[in-house]
Amino acid sequence: MNIRLYNARILTMEEGKDIFFGEIWIEEDRIIYIGDGTDIDLIFDKLGKPCMIWDREIDCKANLLMPGFKNAHTHSGMTLLRSYADDLPLNEWLNNQIFPVEAQMTAEDIYHLSRLAVLEYLTSGITAVFDMYLTPLSIADAFDDMGMRCVQVGAVNNFSQSLELVEEMYNKLNNRSPLQSYIIGFHAEYTCKEALLKGISELAHKYKAPVFTHLAETKAEVLGCAERHGMTPMAYLDSLGIFDYGGGGYHCVHMTAEDIAIMKKRGLYAVTNPASNMKLASGIAPISEYLNAGVPVAIGTDGPASNNCLDMFREMFLVTGLAKLKEDDASAVDATEVLKMATVNGARAMGLKDADVLSVGKLADIIMIDLNQPNMQPLNHIPKNIVYSGSKQNIAMTMIGGKILYERGQFCVNDSPELIYQKADEIMKRITGEVK
Numbered sequence: 402m403n404i405r406l407y408n409a410r411i412l413t414m415e416e417g418k419d420i421f422f423g424e425i426w427i428e429e430d431r432i433i434y435i436g437d438g439t440d441i442d443l444i445f446d447k448l449g450k451p452c453m454i455w456d457r458e459i460d461c462k463a464n465l466l467m468p469g470f471k472n473a474h475t476h477s478g479m480t481l482l483r484s485y486a487d488d489l490p491l492n493e494w495l496n497n498q499i500f501p502v503e504a505q506m507t508a509e510d511i512y513h514l515s516r517l518a519v520l521e522y523l524t525s526g527i528t529a530v531f532d533m534y535l536t537p538l539s540i541a542d543a544f545d546d547m548g549m550r551c552v553q554v555g556a557v558n559n560f561s562q563s564l565e566l567v568e569e570m571y572n573k574l575n576n577r578s579p580l581q582s583y584i585i586g587f588h589a590e591y592t593c594k595e596a597l598l599k600g601i602s603e604l605a606h607k608y609k610a611p612v613f614t615h616l617a618e619t620k621a622e623v624l625g626c627a628e629r630h631g632m633t634p635m636a637y638l639d640s641l642g643i644f645d646y647g648g649g650g651y652h653c654v655h656m657t658a659e660d661i662a663i664m665k666k667r668g669l670y671a672v673t674n675p676a677s678n679m680k681l682a683s684g685i686a687p688i689s690e691y692l693n694a695g696v697p698v699a700i701g702t703d704g705p706a707s708n709n710c711l712d713m714f715r716e717m718f719l720v721t722g723l724a725k726l727k728e729d730d731a732s733a734v735d736a737t738e739v740l741k742m743a744t745v746n747g748a749r750a751m752g753l754k755d756a757d758v759l760s761v762g763k764l765a766d767i768i769m770i771d772l773n774q775p776n777m778q779p780l781n782h783i784p785k786n787i788v789y790s791g792s793k794q795n796i797a798m799t800m801i802g803g804k805i806l807y808e809r810g811q812f813c814v815n816d817s818p819e820l821i822y823q824k825a826d827e828i829m830k831r832i833t834g835e836v837k
Contacts, residue, residue: 402427402429402456402457402803402804403426403427403428403429403453403454403455403456404426404427404455404456404457404458404459404765404800404803404805405424405425405426405427405453405455405457405458405459406424406425406426406427406459406461406466406767406769407423407424407438407458407459407460407461408422408424408460408461408462408463409422409423409424409425409461409463409464409465409466409769410422410461410463410464410465410466410772410783411423411425411435411465411466411467411759412465412466412467412759412783412784413435413467413468413758413759413760414467414468414740414741414744414745414757414758414759415758415759415760420465420783421437422437422463423435423436423437423438424436424437424438425466425759425765425767426453427765427767427800427803428453428803429803430579430764430765430802430803430804431762431763431764431765431803432759432760432761432762432763432764432765433448433761434761435759435760435761459798461769462773463772463773464769464770464771464772464773464797465769465770465772465783466759466767466768466769466770467744467759467767467768467770468528468744468745468748468756468757468758468759468766468767468768469526469527469528469529469744469756469766469767469768469799469800469801470525470526470527470528470713470743470744470747470768471527471528471529471530471531471699471743471744471746471747471748471750471751471753471756472522472527472529472530472531472700472701472702472711472713472747473531473670473672473699473700473701473746473747473750473751474531474533474651474652474672474674474699474701474702474703475518475530475531475532475533475701475702475703475704475711476532476533476534476703476704476705476706477514477515477518477519477530477532477534477540477543477704477705478506478510478511478514478515478518478534478535478536478540479499479514479534479704479705479706479707480514480515480517480518480521480705480825481502481506481510481514481706481825481828481829481832482498482499482502482704482705482706483705483706483709484709485498485502485706485833486498486499486706487680487709490682491619491681491682491683492621494681494707499706502832502833503535505832506535506828506832507536508535508536508538508539509539510828510832511534511535511536511539511540511543512536512539512540512542512543513543513821513824513825513828514825514828515532515534515539515540515543515544516543516546516547516816516821516824517821517822517824517825518530518705518711519543519544519547519549519814520812520814520818520821521705521710521711521712522549522711523549523799523806523807523812523814524793524796524799524807525711525712525713525714525793525796526713526768526770526793526796526799527711527713527799528549528550528756528766528767528768528799528800528801529549529550529551529552529747529748529751529753529756529766529801530544530549530550530551530552531552531553531554531584531613531672531701531747531750531751532544532551532552532553532554533553533554533555533556533586533588533613533651534553534556535556535561535562537553537566537570537574537583538570540553541553541574541577541578541581544580544581545577545578545580545581546815547806547814547815548580548801548802548804548806548814548815549580549801549806550580550753550756550766550801550802551580551581551582552581552582552583552584552751552752552753553570553574553581553582553583553584554583554584554585554586554613555567555570555571555583555584555585555586555587555601556586556587556588557586557587557588557593557597557601558587558588558589558592558593558597559592559593559594559597560592564597564600564601564604567585567586567587567601567604568604570583571583571584571585571604571608571610579802580801580802582751582752582753584610584611584612584613584648584751584752585601585604585605585608585610585611585612585613585648586601586612586613586614586648587601587612587614588614588615589614589615589616589618589622589634590614590616590622590626590634590637590638591622591625591626591634595641598638598641598643599641601643602641602642602643602645605642605643605644605645605646605648606642606645606646609646610646611644611646611647611648611649611752612643612644612646612647612648613648613649613650613651613672614638614643614648614650614651615650615651615652616634616635616638616649616650616651616652616653617633617634617635617650617652617653617654617655617656617660618651618652618653618654618655618678618683619654619655619683619684620655620684622634622655623655633656633657633659633660635650635656635657635659635660635663635664636659636660636663639663639667644663644667644669645667647667647668647669648667648669648670649664649669649670649671649672649699649750650664650669650670650671650672651672651674651701651703652672652673652674652677652678652683652686652703653671653672653673653686653691654678654683654684654685654686654687655684656671656686656687656690658690661687661690661691661694661696662694664691664694664696665694665695665696669696670696670697670698670699670746670749670750671686671691671696671697671698671699672698672699672700672701672750673686673688673698673699673700673701673720673742674700674701674702674703674708674716675700675716675719675720675723676702676703676708676710676715676716676719677702677703677704677707677708678703679719679723680707680708680709681707685723685724685726685727687727688720688723688724688727688733688734689724689727689728689730689733689734692734692738697746697749697750698720698742698746699742699743699746699747699749699750699751700713700716700717700720700739700742700743700746700747701716701747702716712792712793713743714787714791714792714793714795716743717736717739717740717742717743717787717788717791718788718789720734720739720742721733721734721735721736721739721788721789736784736785736787736788736789737784737785737788739788740784740787740788744757744758745757745758764802765800765801765802765803766800766801766802767798767800768796768798768799768800769796769797769798770783770787770791770795770796770797771794771795771796771797772786772795774794774795776790776791776792776794776795777790777791777795797809
């Protein structure tokens with residue numbers, strides 16, 4: 402489709418570029434014009450067209466257009482477990498509640514449960530997710546069918562998946578569709594034998610590829626690795642050459658100065674998950690230390706079993722709020738830096754180089770923030786309003802690849818929300834025997 406978005410405030414998230422009034426033109430899945438509208442004749446000449454025939458022209462009514470949020474760590478299929486096993490210590494929660502249910506989930510279940518997650522992502526202005534879960538092909542089917550951009554990461558461990566599967570998915574999903582890609586990864590140091598980790602390192606070197614994993618999420622994880630290998634998880638994994646081509650870690654809560662120095666040296670991303678880490682009492686990530694060291698930070702929700710909400714607004718507020726508390730400094734982690742984490746940094750961590758900012762030639766992954774809501778007024782500082790007072794109610798539109806999938810409370814996807822909800826209830830009833 403050809404879509405013209407006009408009469409808009411525009412925040413491109415390009416370095417040093419302020420909000421301006423203008424319009425954006427989309428042809429198929431790409432941005433072909435972005436500007437104030439005064440140079441349209443020159444643009445037509447450059448495009449080699451006398452005019453454009455629009456499928457839709459949308460008056461944005463001075464609302465804000467910006468890049469969509471990137472959820473840089475999640476487990477979409479865990480929607481089944483939302484509010485199923487709350488208020489428990491992490492080990493009990495994981496081993497006694499989560500793992501037994503997951504063992505009963507089929508690939509088809511995860512397909513339907515991932516579609517449920519997509520609906521929630523869209524309401525939060527999330528246009529791409531970095532998903533780690535059990536059945537890569539059914540997950541890819543779910544996201545393709547819903548029109549949602551997804552980067553999957555390998556979840557191999559001692560109990561599920563395999564090195565062979567990770568390599569197969571790396572080759573298959575990186576050539577499947579414009580919405581799909583795949584990054585080498587594994588669950589965590591504490592769930593992988595050394596032979597398995599060395600295999601991951603070999604894959605990274607074979608493909609000169611980045612690697613992502615859960616990293617230093619809890620104190621127990623760090624202490625356990627020190628007992629097994631005499632090093633922190635970061636130092637141990639680096640000693641195996643796993644991060645020689647970049648990548649990063651999810652959570653990164655309990656990191657030493659030496660760990661952070663390794664991250665800087667290897668060009669790694671720290672993907673913080675504040676709501677999940679707070680709810681599971683895992684701790685507060687040292688965001689200020691990452692920023693001071695020049696380590697880029699991205700933001701993820703983690704899965705809906707441990708969050709329980711797939712809401713980027715809440716995550717952004719917690720990133721800066723918890724950092725201020727941790728540092729005892731109200732100036733720590735500026736909100737404008739947090740907005741960059743939620744958009745630009747997330748896209749780059751996920752390898753989505755064409756979805757980081759709004760500019761000509763980039764993917765049309767765009768959201769509209771409704772500024773005509775009480776929580777956005779007055780417009781003293783729009784980016785800070787988004788981080789400190791924004792909420793899902795402000796998402797007026799979510800566009801992915803030039804297609805509007807959510808607009809003013811209505812979903813524009815391939816199935817009705819009611820049928821998706823019903824399917825999730827059926828799966829829950831079959832596995833747990835209860836739906837309340």
